[in-house]
Amino acid sequence: MPNLKEVRNRIQSVISTMQITSAMKMVSAAKLKRAQDAIVKLRPYSQKLSEIMSNLSGNLEDVGSSLAEKREIEKVLVVAVNSNRGLCGAFNANVHKEVKRLMREEFEGKTVHVLGLGKKAHELFKKADQKIASGDLSGEHYGIYDNLDYEHVSTIGDKVISAFEQGHYDKVVVVYNEFKNAASQNLKTEAFLPVELPEGVEASSTDYTFEPAQAEIITDLLPRALKTQLYKSLLDSHASEHGARMTAMHKATDNASDMLHDLKLSYNKARQAAITTEILEIVAGAEALDG
Numbered sequence: 398m399p400n401l402k403e404v405r406n407r408i409q410s411v412i413s414t415m416q417i418t419s420a421m422k423m424v425s426a427a428k429l430k431r432a433q434d435a436i437v438k439l440r441p442y443s444q445k446l447s448e449i450m451s452n453l454s455g456n457l458e459d460v461g462s463s464l465a466e467k468r469e470i471e472k473v474l475v476v477a478v479n480s481n482r483g484l485c486g487a488f489n490a491n492v493h494k495e496v497k498r499l500m501r502e503e504f505e506g507k508t509v510h511v512l513g514l515g516k517k518a519h520e521l522f523k524k525a526d527q528k529i530a531s532g533d534l535s536g537e538h539y540g541i542y543d544n545l546d547y548e549h550v551s552t553i554g555d556k557v558i559s560a561f562e563q564g565h566y567d568k569v570v571v572v573y574n575e576f577k578n579a580a581s582q583n584l585k586t587e588a589f590l591p592v593e594l595p596e597g598v599e600a601s602s603t604d605y606t607f608e609p610a611q612a613e614i615i616t617d618l619l620p621r622a623l624k625t626q627l628y629k630s631l632l633d634s635h636a637s638e639h640g641a642r643m644t645a646m647h648k649a650t651d652n653a654s655d656m657l658h659d660l661k662l663s664y665n666k667a668r669q670a671a672i673t674t675e676i677l678e679i680v681a682g683a684e685a686l687d688g
Contacts, residue, residue, distance in 0.1 A: 436629070472508045473508065530560075534557065
């Protein structure tokens, strides 16, 4: 039978843990509402921008855009979008596993560098001795979530675009968790550079008259579309993080409640056994005195 003091200590520990997980769940729920509103508002703009690019990008190579230049893939940059904090289930681990799969299967034999957007991504790949992006892309991009807006994300986007144009990388992909709802997220791997038409979308064959020239429009829109794509990935990941953490803390609270029930049952059994033992000792002592 377990010691009563040990069981009491465990009960107090579980109660404290349950209070923490319950509080973290409520905090994540409040943050999720703001993050969800942000991604829902951006999606129509992002989709419309993609439609415009689909209509314009049929002649990307003819226009001579360096962002659409297809090269023999030797050097690859993988942008892994993660969070700064843990306690969100498999949210961070799924991104890490997908990046490892890309290295092992799709980009086997290529030089692969990782740009971690989020503290967990940077730490995981640094610990695994993976090649972290260097040059202008070096550094720890932890503060991106402190002020997550288009202006700060566009700075990173400009650096990624510049690295591709300068030939440091032949292909850039983004791995992130797409927000579906509070309980589920979809792991996505999106091609970032070179610019390609989305799957299932064909360039428009309509002969448009452009003002200003098509090349000028594409030159202006392409970087903006790419930075919007990166910004959308970060907003998706941010909302997914809070949804994953809320779900994980909800399950943790339920598990703590079940554990607390079992511990109280065990404590009551131990306490009853101790009381029974004391009564037996008193009865036996009384009988001995009478004898």
